[in-house]
Amino acid sequence: MPTDLASGAACPVPIGDHTHVLLAHGGGGRLTNRLIDSLFLPAFGDSAVHAHHDGAHLHIGGARLAFSTDSYVVRPMFFPGGDIGTLAINGTVNDLAMCGARPQFLSVGFVIEEGLPMESLQRIVPSMRTTARAAGVAVVTGDTKVVDRGKGDGVYVNTAGVGLIEHDGLIAPASVRPGDAVLLSGDIGRHGMAVMAAREGLQFESAIESDCAPVAAPVLALLAAGIPVHCLRDLTRGGMASATVEIAETAGLHIRLDEAAIPIREDVRGACEILGFDPLYVANEGRFIAFVPADAADRALEVLRGFEVSRAAALVGMVSDTSRGLVTLKSRIGATRVVDMLSGEQLPRIC
Amino acid sequence: MPTDLASGAACPVPIGDHTHVLLAHGGGGRLTNRLIDSLFLPAFGDSAVHAHHDGAHLHIGGARLAFSTDSYVVRPMFFPGGDIGTLAINGTVNDLAMCGARPQFLSVGFVIEEGLPMESLQRIVPSMRTTARAAGVAVVTGDTKVVDRGKGDGVYVNTAGVGLIEHDGLIAPASVRPGDAVLLSGDIGRHGMAVMAAREGLQFESAIESDCAPVAAPVLALLAAGIPVHCLRDLTRGGMASATVEIAETAGLHIRLDEAAIPIREDVRGACEILGFDPLYVANEGRFIAFVPADAADRALEVLRGFEVSRAAALVGMVSDTSRGLVTLKSRIGATRVVDMLSGEQLPRIC
Numbered sequence: 001m002p003t004d005l006a007s008g009a010a011c012p013v014p015i016g017d018h019t020h021v022l023l024a025h026g027g028g029g030r031l032t033n034r035l036i037d038s039l040f041l042p043a044f045g046d047s048a049v050h051a052h053h054d055g056a057h058l059h060i061g062g063a064r065l066a067f068s069t070d071s072y073v074v075r076p077m078f079f080p081g082g083d084i085g086t087l088a089i090n091g092t093v094n095d096l097a098m099c100g101a102r103p104q105f106l107s108v109g110f111v112i113e114e115g116l117p118m119e120s121l122q123r124i125v126p127s128m129r130t131t132a133r134a135a136g137v138a139v140v141t142g143d144t145k146v147v148d149r150g151k152g153d154g155v156y157v158n159t160a161g162v163g164l165i166e167h168d169g170l171i172a173p174a175s176v177r178p179g180d181a182v183l184l185s186g187d188i189g190r191h192g193m194a195v196m197a198a199r200e201g202l203q204f205e206s207a208i209e210s211d212c213a214p215v216a217a218p219v220l221a222l223l224a225a226g227i228p229v230h231c232l233r234d235l236t237r238g239g240m241a242s243a244t245v246e247i248a249e250t251a252g253l254h255i256r257l258d259e260a261a262i263p264i265r266e267d268v269r270g271a272c273e274i275l276g277f278d279p280l281y282v283a284n285e286g287r288f289i290a291f292v293p294a295d296a297a298d299r300a301l302e303v304l305r306g307f308e309v310s311r312a313a314a315l316v317g318m319v320s321d322t323s324r325g326l327v328t329l330k331s332r333i334g335a336t337r338v339v340d341m342l343s344g345e346q347l348p349r350i351c
Numbered sequence: 352m353p354t355d356l357a358s359g360a361a362c363p364v365p366i367g368d369h370t371h372v373l374l375a376h377g378g379g380g381r382l383t384n385r386l387i388d389s390l391f392l393p394a395f396g397d398s399a400v401h402a403h404h405d406g407a408h409l410h411i412g413g414a415r416l417a418f419s420t421d422s423y424v425v426r427p428m429f430f431p432g433g434d435i436g437t438l439a440i441n442g443t444v445n446d447l448a449m450c451g452a453r454p455q456f457l458s459v460g461f462v463i464e465e466g467l468p469m470e471s472l473q474r475i476v477p478s479m480r481t482t483a484r485a486a487g488v489a490v491v492t493g494d495t496k497v498v499d500r501g502k503g504d505g506v507y508v509n510t511a512g513v514g515l516i517e518h519d520g521l522i523a524p525a526s527v528r529p530g531d532a533v534l535l536s537g538d539i540g541r542h543g544m545a546v547m548a549a550r551e552g553l554q555f556e557s558a559i560e561s562d563c564a565p566v567a568a569p570v571l572a573l574l575a576a577g578i579p580v581h582c583l584r585d586l587t588r589g590g591m592a593s594a595t596v597e598i599a600e601t602a603g604l605h606i607r608l609d610e611a612a613i614p615i616r617e618d619v620r621g622a623c624e625i626l627g628f629d630p631l632y633v634a635n636e637g638r639f640i641a642f643v644p645a646d647a648a649d650r651a652l653e654v655l656r657g658f659e660v661s662r663a664a665a666l667v668g669m670v671s672d673t674s675r676g677l678v679t680l681k682s683r684i685g686a687t688r689v690v691d692m693l694s695g696e697q698l699p700r701i702c
Contacts, residue, residue, distance in 0.1 A: 021467040026497030035495060039472060043480040044459075044490040056491035058456050061414025061515045069458035069511055070494045105409050107420035108395075109509045111462065116372040121390060129394040139395040140407035143421045144386060146377030147700060151504040156496075158460045160420055160511030164412045349498060 022345070028237025028283075029342025033246070053172050054098040054234065057165065066101035068092055069160035075349040077120065077154050079198035081190070081209030084157055085128035087285060087351055090214050091236065092161040093135045097216035098232040098288065100171040100223055101163030103135065108142040108159050113152030120154065135214035137161070167223045173250035175230040181297035182255060182317035183290045185215065185310040187263040188240055192282035192347055193271045206267050213286030218307040222290065227300045231291040234284070236351055238342040241280040241327070243289065244317075245341040249325040257317040257329045257339065280329070281342050283350040291319065373696070379588025379634075380693025384597070404523050405449040405585065408516065417452035419443055420511035426700040428471065428505050430549035432541070432561030435508055436479035438636060438702055441565050442587065443512040444486045448567035449583040449639065451522040451574055452514030454486065459493040459510050464503030471505065486565035488512070518574045524601035526581040532648035533606060533668035534641045536566065536661040538614035539591055543633035543698055544622045557618045564637030569658040573641065578651045582642040585635070587702055589693040592631040592678070594640065595668075596692040600676040608668040608680045608690065631680070632693050634701040642670065 024031045055068030070091050077084040089106065096103040108128065112121070132139050169175065194210040196202065215234065222229055231251075233243045240262070248255045264272075264279050272279045286309055292300045297315055304313035327339040375382045406419030421442050428435040440457065447454040459479065463472070483490050520526065545561040547553065566585065573580055582602075584594045591613070599606045615623075615630050623630045637660055643651045648666055655664035678690040 019469055021463050021465060021469060021472065021497055023465050023497050023499065026463065026495055032495060039476050040493060040495075043476045044483075044493070056456070056458075058491065058513065060455055060513065061412075061416065063412025063414035063416075065412065065414075065513075067456060067458060067513060068492055069460045069509070071460040071462050071496045071509060073462060073496045073498050104411055105407070105418060107407075107418060107511045109420045109422040109460075109511075111422050111424060111507050111509075112372050112377065114372060114374050118370050118372060121372070125390050125394045132395075140409065141419055142391060142395070144377055144383060144391075145422045145424045145507075145700075146372055146374050147424050147504060147507075148374065150501065153498060153502040156462050156498075156507070158420070158422060158462075158509035158511075160458045160460075160509075162409065162411065162416075162418060162513060349496075 023348045024345035027342055027345035029242050054095040057099065064165040066096045066099035066163045066165055068095035069158065070095060071156060071158040072351055073156050073349050074195060074351050075153060076198050079210060080194045080207055082212040083124055083127055084155065085124040086131045086212050088157040088159045089128050089131040089135060090212050090285060091351060092159040093137055093214045093216055094234045096161050096163035097219040098234050099163065099165065100167050100219065100229060100232065101165045102220060103137045103161055103163040103216050106132065106137050106139045106159050106161045108139050108157065110144045111152060111156040112144065112146045113154055114146055114149045116154050124155065135216065169228060171229055171232055173231055173247045176247060176251040176253060176291045176319055177230060178253060178319055178321040179294050180230055180291040180319040181294045181315055182257065182319065183292060183297065183300055183304065184262060184314055184316040185218065185288050185304060186312040187265050188235060188284050188287055189264055189268040189272060189279035189282040191285040192350055193268050195350055196275065196347060204267055204271055208267055208271060211284055211286040213309045215286055215288055215309055218304050218310040221303050221306065222300055225299065225303050227292055227296050227303065229290055229292055232288055234288040236283050236285060239281040239283055241339050242341045244327045245339060248327045252324045254320045254323040255317055255327045256320060257327065259329050259331050261314050261316045263312050263314055277346060280339065281346050283347065285351065374699045375696035378693055378696035380593050405446040408450065415516040417447045417450035417514040417516055419446035420509065421446060422507060422509040423702055424507050424700050425546060425702050426504060427549050430561060431545045431558055433563040434475055434478055435506065436475040437482045437563050439508040439510045440479050440482040440486060441563050441636060442702060443510040444488055444565045444567055445585045447512050447514035448570040449585050450514065450516065451518050451570065451580060451583065452516045453571060454488045454512055454514040454567050456513045457483065457488050457490045457510050459490050459508065461495045462503060462507040463495065463497045464505055465497055465500045467505050475506065486567065520579060522580055522583055524582055524598045527598060527602040527604060527642045527670055528581060529604060529670055529672040530645050531581055531642045531670040532645045532666055533670065534643065534648065534651055534655065535613060535665055535667040536569065536639050536655060537663040538616050539586060539635050539638055540615055540619040540623060540630035540633040542636040543701055544619050546701055547626065547698060555618055555622055559618055559622060562635055562637040564660045566637060566639055566660055569655050569661040572654050572657065573651055576650065576654050578643055578647050578654065580641055580643055583639055585639040587634050587636060590632040590634055592690045593692045595678045596690060599678045603675045605671045605674040606668055606678045607671060608678065610680050610682045612665050612667045614663050614665055628697060631690065632697050634698065636702065
């Protein structure tokens, strides 16, 4: 039996109560974190310098670099506002930007299902080129694998990226301080609802397009303006709720969000209401939050609003030390509720 | 319809005569090259500095780095001598080594099929840790996605890696010169036959184990010894035949191989004969060829033989300019035949 011959010791750590991998283990919420904490960190943790962060900081050959990877399995592969290729480029560009790095070089790995129409690749690859150019990065190396029919779903794309860190601060959850302002770069919920609509063939009154876009330019502008950025996080899988909870828990602080200040387009809000989604948990692909000292918030907002992708940037919350590892949301009607991390899987394969 | 809404211009370039992706497009042979030449290079070529090479050379922040990626889709995921995790670590370590770089940092991306027994991950991840330690690299960042049941095959793994280039030469097919000796680091054919046996439940008299291993140490020792290494290539998908043909074509030179000098274990040769495989085309995961000036060949062999992984290193061929882009093999009985690149798919999903 092949498996009897294989090497590798068994890991004694139980992973929650799950004997098999669930879709929610990839959802970016509680179960994903449990998988990371119970399996990946014990194995790779010594060297994984910035756990629960979008990328690693490397010191190599005298250079300070950020290094990040993501696989993209979005279904369907084409959706309003983008496709799996634009997502794969912008996603990794944004992960590097969240380290405060200038994204420069990307690798691309395709896992293609046998039988994929060549026409699909002929749309995805040029779309990656266009997106890479717009984001100012070069795709410099790649790999293609093909799996048998029924063992994939069209195409899965992995990108890894290397970016240059030119600032001296540590941009990470550990740098968040009581008194920090929480800035949100724009309206939330569009990517998730665009993919949902494409997947289910839904028609809304107005077309909801994904917000998929590179956000490195406004981030680098914040740093260039001398804003002491404490932490950055893009609001992908698990949405704004999971991102803020993860940061609050890692920093051991209390993040207070103000619902009325969080920009959500009316059509997105309506679609969420009809479908029973909470926009705080819906994935975005061109939105991020920035933690900056309160006295730098106005200047930071001014910088962010100078870029199309973050024109609607807003102050949406504050950090305090009134509780440890907690996110609360003051609702529009004045009530306050605790925000938890996504615990199941709201929208599988959103990115 | 979702696809009507998507952006991205169509690429006008036809890809051979194939309207759909075949397994052979991922086989590392002629069709893989056609896909690269017709689709990926036109899109990314400006920046893909070393086309048809195992990795890219980057200049960033004053450092000279190699950057490489591979996805691993091997079936079955456990096989004699390794598993998909050991393969994913060693494969990218070796790609960096083939650039003459010192492998340092790796990223890992998992695409897991819903329902994968957690026990499988609990074997693969520790096995990656052990392999990474043995190869002297750190896994510093990662990503996990889960796809629905029936849309994957257990787990696919992508690794990307960054290594430091400490030498001044250009190690690439373009540096190969007439008069170069072709050195092979050890016996060939084991990985492919080990996976084949595991997949088909074959029993040979002796167990054939994969040769999966990191080869960075002997490569770095060659460079440290001052051997002017012109080109390096690991003999993975498509085997030794496809690797040498690709180099001969890129360099525009003639590589003459001597079959009698190529080490192949008797059990591997026997298994290949029974199953109708040509060992020259069978994948290896711990073997490489090195092109060095003929007068440095003996010294290089001595260095290589100082390492367990390349103990059986041998001089297996010479480069000349008697033909352009040709590989010929002098057989054991003295006849000479032309070696072509793998044109179909000998063993799908071998890595």
